[in-house]
Amino acid sequence: MSVMKRTIVFSIVLVCLVFTKNYAQLQENPVGWKTSIQQGKGDTLLVNLTATIKEGWHINSQFNAIQNGPLPTVFDFEKSEQYTVIGDVTEPKPLSRIEEAYNNQTLYYFEHEVRFIQKIIPKTNDSLAIKVAITYMSCSSTMCLPPETEEVALLYKPQHALTLADQTALSVKETNIGWIFLGGLLGGFLALLTPCVFSMIPLTVSYFTKNGGLKKAILYAVSIVVIYVTLGLTITLTLGPDALNALASNGIVNLIFFLIFLVFALSFLGAFEITLPSSWLNKSDKMADRGGFIGIFFMAFTLALVSFSCTGPIIGSLLVEAAINGSIAGPAAGMFGFALALSIPFMLFAAFPSMLKKLPKSGSWLGKVKVILGFLELALAMKFLSTFDLVYQLGFLKREVFIAVWIVIFTSFGFYMLGKLNFEDGESKSKTSISGFISSVVIFSFVVYLIPGLWGAPVKLASGFLPPSFYKEWNQNTPTANTSISTNTIPAEKHAQPCPQNLNCFHDYDEGVAYAKEMNKPILLDFTGWSCVNCRKMEDNVWSDPMVWGKLNNDYVLISLYVDDTTPLPDDEQYASETTGKKIKTIGNKWSDFQTTKFRTNSQPYYVAVNTKGEMLHEPVAYEPNVKTYAAFLQEGVEKFK
Incomplete structure (x- = not known):
């Protein structure tokens, strides 16, 4: 039978299906298409055409050869002087089954998701406009929908032809991940200065004095990285990119983040200590005593558990920030930076125990580091409470109120650095160090900078953290930057x-x-x-x-x-x-x-x-x-x- 007759026969069948109960229940197309272009070998470009297919449905292979049955998927690239199409569209190996309804012919098809690839070679150095028509049929186990033709237009810009907007979008994505990595790196170095982590250094050196060697020290460092990056990836894969992006705009989630940061801040300030069950630590210690690879891995795991009361707040803060960034790679990048900073010093001390003698002795300065982190956590917590207020338009934390709270927090921070506030009995109350004095000058300068913000000053150094300039208790009658008379006044x-x-x-x-x-x-x-x-x-x-x-x-x-x-x-x-x-x-x-x-x-x-x-x-x-x-x-x- 000719293709024309085959199409007519099958179309008649489909018209009948329109009146069936199952077909009447259909609300939307079960197949969606995504497109992208990537660089291939040499001058070749790869046009990716990806079909996402709903559960219970399928589309057919390009090479489906059932006569008088479902039609194959067809890709028709528009002829252009800008590029040359090379060969046919390629596809992965399809699924197959025998169709009794079509005289036991073999059906070749795809479910869930399938990517088709077409190679092209550009004829110009300028941007390319690529158009392709995709004709396909969506079928389930009981019926097929009429053929659909999806017309797709793609725009490809070589690197030199990217507009400033394109370059900006790319740089923002790269920068976000880069900043998350650097944030994790900084968090790891801060964690080294906390009492929980610092106190583990002599224990680590003692362990590797008995089970030493550079190779084992490197293995120990790698284990630390694996443990922390696995944590970041688990969070990423559990939540997914869409959920990560939604965190930033969910009021309840931001309220939860505020409570988490508040708990971490109070913990750092000495109100209580976050600890893990002792049974977890005991089991980890026993595994670490076994030696070999397993012993080294569990030595790293013991470090992660023992130091949790100090690293927990830093890790929690890092993961919250990475999640809010919305990038699927964010938590993994942040945890990699954190683990890298944490592991390198331990690896060096494990490989070269003599370096331990050059370390400063632990003392009250470690407790001071925790308190400093507590103030910073408390200030950051207000950002999440502000987001909760903004999303639901509750109005209890407007711009002036937020600034006032920050002024109180940073003023207290400054007095602490001067030695006028004390959170632990062992802290000195008489003498202020040079570093403390310099720190307090910087902090009090920031406080003075914030004060005009109570009366409408822009306070640009804190932009992004503060509520919007229009979300305030009182409003100015004149524009912020009124250098010209408005010709666009809206009623x-x-x-x-x-x-x-x-x-x-x-x-x-x-x-x-x-x-x-x-x-x-x-x-x-x-x-x-x-x-x-x-x-x-x-x-x-x-x-x-x-x-x-x-x-x-x-x-x-x-x-x-x-x-x-x-x-x-x-x-x-x-x-x-x-x-x-x-x-x-x-x-x-x-x-x-x-x-x-x-x-x-x-x-x-x-x-x-x-x-x-x-x-x-x-x-x-x-x-x-x-x-x-x-x-x-x-x-x-x-x-x-x-």
Whole structure:
């Protein structure tokens, strides 16, 4: 039978299926497609076309040869002078089964997820626009849906052709992981100065004096790294990237983080000690006594357990920060840095016991390190409590109140460094060290810097930690950076909620677009969040600049969409996302889904210049702390609009 006849016959069958009960129950396409481009060998590029298939469904192989049955998957790349298609689309080995309904022919198919790859060679050094039509059928054990054709457009930019926005987005991702690693490294070095860890050094040296050697010392260091990185990976794999990203915008989770930091701070300040059950330590000690690889590994495990009362708060803080970063590699990178810093000194002391003689004797200075960490933990705890307050708009920790609490914390910190506050009986009450005096000068200088913030000063050094500038007890009547008269004044009833830097803005997309059409101005979509640290940094340090402020207020209609707004949507406005399938119940869910569906990203801040039809004017940007670069981004949008 010809292909045309086969298609007609099968289409008739499908028309009948439309009227069956099972087919009527279908609500959405069970197959989703993701695309990407990566560098292959030489000049070759690999176009990845990945199908994600719901449980109970499958799509067919390109080489499915069942006559009068389900059609194969077909990829049709549009001909272009920009590139050459090399060979056929490749696919992994498909599943197969005998289909009795089709005269025992063999069906070749894929379930769950499958990636197809097409090789191409660029003919130009400029950006490539690649278009491909994917025709496929989604089938279950009882039926097949009509053939679907998904038209996909991909844009590939060589490294030299990347715009500043692209480079910024890449550098932010790399920088985030880098900072998490450095944060872990710093945490590991701080942990070395705590009493629990410091006291383990002589015990370690004693153990390796009997079971010594550089090889075993290296093995000991590797064991420490493996133990801590495994902890980070376990958290990563358990929560997953989406859940990690959601932590930053979940009010209840941030409240839990606040309580965790508060407990850690009180522990460091000496209110109580966090310890593990003694039975765990005893079992670990017995295993360490066995010697060999197992003994060395459990010696490292014993270090992790014994030092938990001091490293626990540091590790907990590190994992919280890494989780909030939203990157799946964050916790692993942070724990690797922490373990590396912790393991290297132990490895050196284990390999060269004579180095122990050069160490300072343990004493009250170790307790002082713990108290210092306690003050810092207490200050950081307020950030999470502030996020909880912001997400639910409770209003109990507005900007002035937050600053006042920080002033009290850091003033107490300064007095402690001067020796005027004491948390342990053994601490000196008479003499102040030079280092203590210098530290107190730095701390009190920061306190003096914070004080004007109570009356509206920007306090840029603390941006990202403080609540937004508009979330305060009293409001200024004049803009922060009013260097030009606004020609974009929005009627008060249009923006009941306050806007960053006293700018005019909307918080509803449709209202903002309608106003932009009326004013004939481009739109800046500001995807932001109450809990977004980098959003606050952009608002405080970049939007406050007169040049940027003037462009935002006069040349654009600003629409700030908070993806973590917990305000419930009316019942008749709630819906299921076409992208994720999740129920959209809140205003924040709505804007997050809008960003994900239209712009294929869910990170904040994210700035998109669009026209009154919602079409992008040029490449969006994410976090961009350079004022001139961000101003140029805004200017380009205005010129494109004109």
